[in-house]
Amino acid sequence: MRLLIVEDEKRLALSLAKGLTAEGYAVDVVHDGLEGLHRATETPYDLIVLDIMLPGMNGYRVCATLRAAGHDVPILMLTAKDGEYDEAEGLDTGADDYLTKPFSYVVLVARVRALLRRRGQAKGTSPVHVLGDLTIDTGARRVVRGDGAEGGEEIALTAKEFAVLEQLLLRRGEVVSKAEILEHVWDFAYEGDPNIVEVYVSALRRKLGARLIRTVRGAGYRLEVPR
Template sequence: MHPPVAHHPARDALRLPSRLLIVEDERRLALSLAKGLTAEGYAVDVVHDGLEGLRRAGGSTYDLIVLDVMLPGMNGYRVCSALRAAGDEVPILMLTAKDGEYDEAEGLDTGADDYLTKPFSYVVLVARIRALLRRRGSGPSPVLELGELRVDTAARRVHRGDDEVALTAKEFAVLEQLALRSGEVVSKAEILEHVWDFAYEGDPNIVEVYVSTLRRKLGASLIRTVRGAGYRLEAR
């Protein structure tokens, strides 16, 4: 039985969701990625074996595959080569714990479109996915219209009314998480997981610092604190 495709209300607002397949045998990482990408507005399937990944990719229409190199059953290089040999041009973002020019070259030579070395920043992963989908002409609408707030997730620019608001990369990433789930409560833990590295072990109160900065730049009433639960962006 295939695992269910994850759904999230944000997709309805973004209209056409892109379908992503994650092939990753580190289950905690795979599920964290699926959770985060679902919140971004994508439809996500997860498998943990190279052979199953190849079977699933060949039998379904995906807009992008996140493919680990070190997999049981069949490694990512072979999965990628098999898909390309079959004429499948789906964008492939390869993940690996290895590092070095030879490994990157091997991944790209087998037909991968991009390459990311673990450990990686979630923000960088999402940016790479968006870039590959834009190149393919797919993916959710990059502009979120939230009342007088306009968040362009492709250009990474924010306008409030007619005025552009300058944000740092991390400030934008925090705002983006809240904007993608506008009207919903987003916990501090979820923001940490999505915006900072998976291995982040610093002070979790850093989220409060960034939310405070966003309130100062965008207006104090835009982001509400829900005591004991997290934050909610309220579009007006």
């Protein structure tokens, strides 16, 4: 999942980015409303964390402009203001949720996960996937091997391993290219070796089973759907 943080308080923005990256999300950060609007228009994000008080263009206008253009990406608004009027205005412009500063990081992560789950459900996607003897819960970010989640053997995945698996799950049965995985799992600034994807796919095969992910030569990877 790829997130965009639009926040002019640089220390807060970088702190949030570091924490959300550790949770397994790919995170891009900008500090200006106009740049945030441009980035959100050009890049398919899964969620935007949007401050209201921004230079260039405030969060209300960024949100309203995205909604007017037909973008349905979930938007979590942040503000230092406090009052029903501000919350109502934020929601009226099309925001999905609202968080007043100062806030708990744990609460922010819970809101982010809730919005992502809600979006998946709106698209008819369940957070729980069963692949053979594996039960994968993208909401709880757990993988269990056995007849069911209860009493099964939990398989420990790193945040990045789970993020790669999640991208393949979202398009199970389809071929997903390395570029698409990089776009959603690594952030905008990543300039390393694109073959890093192969390293994580190999780790997933080792932990979950060699036949689960098939390499489609020259195209990418496909998560096999057990019959």
